[in-house]
Amino acid sequence: MNIIYLLLAVSLVVALIFFVAFIFSVKSGQYDDVYTPSVRMLFDDEVKTKKKETSKKSNQ
Amino acid sequence: MEKCYHCGEDCIDILEFSGRHFCCNGCKMVYEILETNDLSYYYELQERPGISQKRKKVDFSFLDNEEIVEKLLDFDEAGKQIASLHIPTIHCSSCIWILENLNRLHSGIQSSTVDFPRKKVRVSFSKEKVTLKEVVALMAGIGYEPSISLENYEKPEKQIDRSLIFKLGVAGFAFGNIMFLSFPEYFEVKEFWLDQFKYLFRWLMFAFSLPVVFYSANSYFISAYKGLRSRILNIDVPIALGIFVLFFRSFFEIITDTGTGFFDSLSGLVFFLLLGKYFQQKTYSYLSFERDYRSYFPIAVTRISKFEGKDIEEQIPVYKIEKGDRILIRNEELVPMDAVLLSGAATIDYSFVTGEAEPIDRVAGDKLFAGGRQKGGLIEVEALKPVKQSYLTELWSDEVFRKNKNKGYHSITDKISKYFTLAVIGIALIAGVFWLIADPSKAGNAFTAVLIIACPCAIALAAPFTLGNILRIFGRKGFYLKEAEVIEQLAEIDAVVFDKTGTITNTSKQEVNYAGMALNEEELQLLTGSLRASGHPLSRSLYNILKKNGIKVPEQFEEVAGQGIAIKDGARSMKIGSANFVDYKVSNLAEAEKTSVHISSDSDYKGCFTFRNSYREGTGEIFRELSKDKELYILSGDNEGERQQLEQLLPSGTQMFFDQRPGDKLEFIKNLQKKGLKVMMVGDGLNDAGALAQSNVGVAVSEDINIFSPACDAIMDVSIFRKLPELLKISKKAVGVIYISFLLSFLYNLIGLGFAVTGNLKPVYAAILMPLSSVSIVAFTTFCSYWLGKRLNFKKTES
Numbered sequence: 039m040n041i042i043y044l045l046l047a048v049s050l051v052v053a054l055i056f057f058v059a060f061i062f063s064v065k066s067g068q069y070d071d072v073y074t075p076s077v078r079m080l081f082d083d084e085v086k087t088k089k090k091e092t093s094k095k096s097n098q
Numbered sequence: 099m100e101k102c103y104h105c106g107e108d109c110i111d112i113l114e115f116s117g118r119h120f121c122c123n124g125c126k127m128v129y130e131i132l133e134t135n136d137l138s139y140y141y142e143l144q145e146r147p148g149i150s151q152k153r154k155k156v157d158f159s160f161l162d163n164e165e166i167v168e169k170l171l172d173f174d175e176a177g178k179q180i181a182s183l184h185i186p187t188i189h190c191s192s193c194i195w196i197l198e199n200l201n202r203l204h205s206g207i208q209s210s211t212v213d214f215p216r217k218k219v220r221v222s223f224s225k226e227k228v229t230l231k232e233v234v235a236l237m238a239g240i241g242y243e244p245s246i247s248l249e250n251y252e253k254p255e256k257q258i259d260r261s262l263i264f265k266l267g268v269a270g271f272a273f274g275n276i277m278f279l280s281f282p283e284y285f286e287v288k289e290f291w292l293d294q295f296k297y298l299f300r301w302l303m304f305a306f307s308l309p310v311v312f313y314s315a316n317s318y319f320i321s322a323y324k325g326l327r328s329r330i331l332n333i334d335v336p337i338a339l340g341i342f343v344l345f346f347r348s349f350f351e352i353i354t355d356t357g358t359g360f361f362d363s364l365s366g367l368v369f370f371l372l373l374g375k376y377f378q379q380k381t382y383s384y385l386s387f388e389r390d391y392r393s394y395f396p397i398a399v400t401r402i403s404k405f406e407g408k409d410i411e412e413q414i415p416v417y418k419i420e421k422g423d424r425i426l427i428r429n430e431e432l433v434p435m436d437a438v439l440l441s442g443a444a445t446i447d448y449s450f451v452t453g454e455a456e457p458i459d460r461v462a463g464d465k466l467f468a469g470g471r472q473k474g475g476l477i478e479v480e481a482l483k484p485v486k487q488s489y490l491t492e493l494w495s496d497e498v499f500r501k502n503k504n505k506g507y508h509s510i511t512d513k514i515s516k517y518f519t520l521a522v523i524g525i526a527l528i529a530g531v532f533w534l535i536a537d538p539s540k541a542g543n544a545f546t547a548v549l550i551i552a553c554p555c556a557i558a559l560a561a562p563f564t565l566g567n568i569l570r571i572f573g574r575k576g577f578y579l580k581e582a583e584v585i586e587q588l589a590e591i592d593a594v595v596f597d598k599t600g601t602i603t604n605t606s607k608q609e610v611n612y613a614g615m616a617l618n619e620e621e622l623q624l625l626t627g628s629l630r631a632s633g634h635p636l637s638r639s640l641y642n643i644l645k646k647n648g649i650k651v652p653e654q655f656e657e658v659a660g661q662g663i664a665i666k667d668g669a670r671s672m673k674i675g676s677a678n679f680v681d682y683k684v685s686n687l688a689e690a691e692k693t694s695v696h697i698s699s700d701s702d703y704k705g706c707f708t709f710r711n712s713y714r715e716g717t718g719e720i721f722r723e724l725s726k727d728k729e730l731y732i733l734s735g736d737n738e739g740e741r742q743q744l745e746q747l748l749p750s751g752t753q754m755f756f757d758q759r760p761g762d763k764l765e766f767i768k769n770l771q772k773k774g775l776k777v778m779m780v781g782d783g784l785n786d787a788g789a790l791a792q793s794n795v796g797v798a799v800s801e802d803i804n805i806f807s808p809a810c811d812a813i814m815d816v817s818i819f820r821k822l823p824e825l826l827k828i829s830k831k832a833v834g835v836i837y838i839s840f841l842l843s844f845l846y847n848l849i850g851l852g853f854a855v856t857g858n859l860k861p862v863y864a865a866i867l868m869p870l871s872s873v874s875i876v877a878f879t880t881f882c883s884y885w886l887g888k889r890l891n892f893k894k895t896e897s
Contacts, residue, residue: 042291046302050275053271053275057267057271060271064263064264064267069263070258071216073214074211074213074214077191077194077214078194078212080191082139
């Protein structure tokens with residue numbers, strides 16, 4: 039049952055890693071703007087192919 | 099009618115380009131730029147995402163001045179410059195996309211990042227390849243004109259306060275871990291190994307609770323201390339007391355080995371409280387509510403100085419203006435300091451400062467005051483004072499703008515917390531004394547248990563969640579509040595004061611009536627022709643109405659500044675302008691106060707065009723609705739000319755006051771407040787700024803919420819102006835919801851107190867009861883506020 043010591047230590051370390059990651063993410067400003075990134079990730083990279091499609095559409 | 103492909107406005111003169119319709123050349127040009135640079139994905143993301151290009155473009159030549167550019171840059175090293183620009187027109191995902199692809203429009207731009215909520219773009223570019231002026235011009239060219247005002251020059255960007263999210267993170271982290279560590283003891287597992295480990299678990303929980311108490315919860319202790327020192331029992335007093343007792347009783351229990359303590363409840367409590375705070379803090383931070391004159395003043399002006407006998411023009415920062423400097427002011431530019439007019443025909447629009455709608459003509463030698471806007475051609479002025487000592491800036495030194503308005507305000511939560519705290523301490527004492535007599539071993543237990551279980555977490559959460567939700571709902575409809583507390587104050591309003599010009603009148607629309615002898619065809623044509631040549635605002639609006647007539651350009655044309663126009667064409671001569679100018683005697687005062695353009699032909703008086711304000715749709719209804727339970731007032735910077743029309747339109751109880759200067763308006767509000775009234779001021783311009791700041795709730799009505807709004811508590815989109823009474827009603831109901839939540843939370847407290855006073859409070863009960871009450875209150879308030887929001891069944895009209 040002494041394994042609990044190890045498990046406890048591991049779980050604490052993992053929790054601490056996440057906590058430190060959280061601190062860093064806040065400090066780097068990730069939480070300052072929680073809206074724009076959610077929009078940005080939806081942008082398509084394939085602009086050119088998109089464009090052709092629309093010009094076809096508008097020609098019809 | 100066709101809608102513009104770029105901005106969605108109705109096209110009056112349709113312009114076509116590659117099969118698409120545009121309302122103006124500007125929009126067409128933006129489309130062309132985007133199309134040729136493969137950026138037409140812009141139109142894929144959102145339909146008609148553009149911004150109408152009909153507005154006048156600003157001249158960015160002040161960005162040639164090194165000193166100004168330096169002030170605007172966040173970062174300046176060889177090869178990399180970073181500037182944060184505020185773009186008021188950002189409004190949709192297309193905007194984000196195009197602004198983040200600026201590097202495709204110019205190779206000198208390295209990258210750009212949009213912060214949508216704050217409407218900012220951070221552009222990094224290389225000075226060697228592109229100047230800041232070019233970057234700004236490029237953005238303005240595609241319809242995203244950065245707003246650069248004196249404010250940017252003066253104060254550095256405020257550091258973002260992230261302490262709340264840190265505190266929330268710490269509390270959440272500790273909460274999770276402590277719950278996890280206290281699991282074995284929730285079920286009271288009598289198992290050899292778990293019994294062995296429980297001491298270690300307890301001390302770990304203790305360790306986790308330390309940062310929660312001393313870091314995350316410190317604002318409650320500080321606020322409670324401050325409250326006590328100023329003899330106010332605010333809601334933070336019982337909270338701080340609860341946290342304090344929770345911590346020390348738990349600590350005591352683990353050192354004496356009498357129990358597990360309440361570390362889980364403690365960290366959970368702090369976590370929920372901070373969550374409520376975070377929720378309330380998320381307001382419309384991108385709208386600026388704290389504006390002063392600096393947001394409207396230009397950052398630079400054109401100075402004319404003598405250099406080797408020649409006049410040269412140079413751009414200098416506004417603060418560099420000294421007494422005696424010669425300054426150039428162009429059409430639509432603001433006069434930044436008190437000055438004397440040297441040359442040019444000045445038509446100054448003081449509506450910014452005084453609320454008077456009609457521009458005033460000035461001739462060389464006249465004094466101009468800061469804050470006036472030149473309408474018409476180029477003028478040259480001589481500065482009388484530096485910017486800081488001008489009339490307008492002195493208005494801002496009034497103490498109203500410096501004091502914290504809400505300092506003396508007690509929120510509902512604070513009001514109720516006084517009784518609550520006293521009740522809790524009373525019950526705790528009675529329970530303690532009772533057990534001291536009945537069974538002394540239970541006395542300490544019962545006393546502390548009452549303080550723990552009665553900790554007003556649920557009460558503290560009711561207001562932030564209800565008001566926070568309402569605030570967001572209002573915001574979606576076009577009514578933006580500075581902070582959630584404004585809703586409480588809206589619910590208490592019993593007098594409403596309206597500004598007239600720009601608030602209940604529609605400045606862009608005017609009604610014009612002609613009275614007198616009919617003009618013949620030739621006279622009409624001549625009139626239209628001469629109005630076309632005049633730059634005076636009254637001429638311009640009259641011309642817009644008459645331009646459907648034919649135009650005949652007169653042979654001789656002479657404009658007398660501030661008087662009118664005299665023309666000659668063949669045998670005919672005409673005079674157009676003020677009553678004096680056309681030799682017409684005004685018979686009575688009422689007539690004199692009307693805004694009119696008089697006309698005489700061949701020295702016979704013909705008649706006059708009279709301008710009347712056109713009132714916003716629904717103004718009468720709003721007043722009738724509000725007059726049921728509120729006192730109504732109108733304060734106007736204009737003269738009495740409109741009194742009759744207003745009296746017809748509005749219910750009889752409305753009191754009207756004319757010729758009100760900004761200072762008068764402020765005093766007026768003060769006097770109403772002295773009578774014990776809670777006053778709401780509804781205004782629009784800088785001239786109302788003092789009154790808006792003084793009133794209990796200052797509402798700025800604005801055609802474009804991003805561009806113009808003085809310091810205030812709420813900004814209202816003009817399109818929902820007629821919903822004002824409804825918004826006030828909803829605010830009242832929201833406060834009602836908070837009271838019901840209080841009642842609910844008292845019920846929970848009664849159950850908890852049952853356990854507490856009998857000395858039976860176990861950690862697991864507290865761990866269930868406390869979060870349960872908080873969560874159910876949050877659920878209740880959220881449900882109610884959305885239900886209230888549903889009743890606001892109108893959509894902000896698309897602008």
